[in-house]
Amino acid sequence: MNHEVQIAQIATYPNAPVLSISKSPPPSTLGVALIDGKIHIRTPRLFIRAAETEDLDGLHECMSDENSMRYWSCAPYTNLSQTTDFLDQMIVGKFNGHLDFSVCLLPVSNSPDSDSTTSPTFIGKAGLYNGHEIGFIFNKKYWGKGYAFEALDAILNHYWNRRLNSLSDILSEPQPVEADVDPRNDASLKLLRKLGFVKTGYAKNTFQTHLGWCDSVYLKMERPADTQATT
Template structure:
């Protein structure tokens, strides 16, 4: 199955995508607000990639984002109904996240009997918070010290997007 937008292809991962994901997952910029440190080796990315895309876990529904034939990110639900995405820094600020998110959200509500899609965002990640707000997500709560990454605690803002009426 594929989801096409004006500029993007959202598709299922194939094993050869791991190299493109290593470029993203090893980038300190891309991983700045992620729940783990940047990947230090291809082996770390290979383990993440297998779990992310090929675990067969029914609470996951992960997609590859392609732009101009190049893998530029990942979008999906990693723990039903929690939504997330990551993009290569080269494509930031070009509307790719918004375009991919709108397409994925439409798909998710059409596919799953969920009342809402949720998100957990680092409060420092203004770009993601702005994107989610633009998509209609609203803040539901905040929590302190939700992620311990590299010996430092980080907080969370929780958001929700209700199923369209």
């Protein structure tokens, strides 16, 4: 079980075009690019890429926050070494940059959300962290703006269509995507349903966290009929 889900509202992102391979991330136009063997995705507002060591401070801001970590599988981190260990495991994980990503806000000079006008700002992580189960966490400062939906919609589009061959050595045909959510996490349940997930089950006392024993709502997203994977 994993409660690696948090918060989002609604945005829209059309099927992303495949870009030419580029050596200058983020991609200059919307879509998906394969750079040094890793997937880079650019949406209207976000740059989605593999986790890197430079993400540490931004990730720790998420993982030390009580609100962001409320439905996580452990209590908020109290020291930087915990986040360092988590990030190190993410970086070396086989899905990093293929299905599991850091999410960065693109710099916009007139945007009140962006911390920089020259480089993307880390705002969270999202993806299929084990290849089939969705998980995400976002910095509380960026809640309610549709960033999680925008990121996950693009990641799932990449997973189902798989038009750049970065996954052939990891997964064969895409399988249904699963989610395991604390039933009190209304925002994540709303988000997942908007993405196309449907409830498949409910179980009590499935996981013990800093909140005590938690129940689970199980959801699943089948491969959309209008997608076609290339492996």
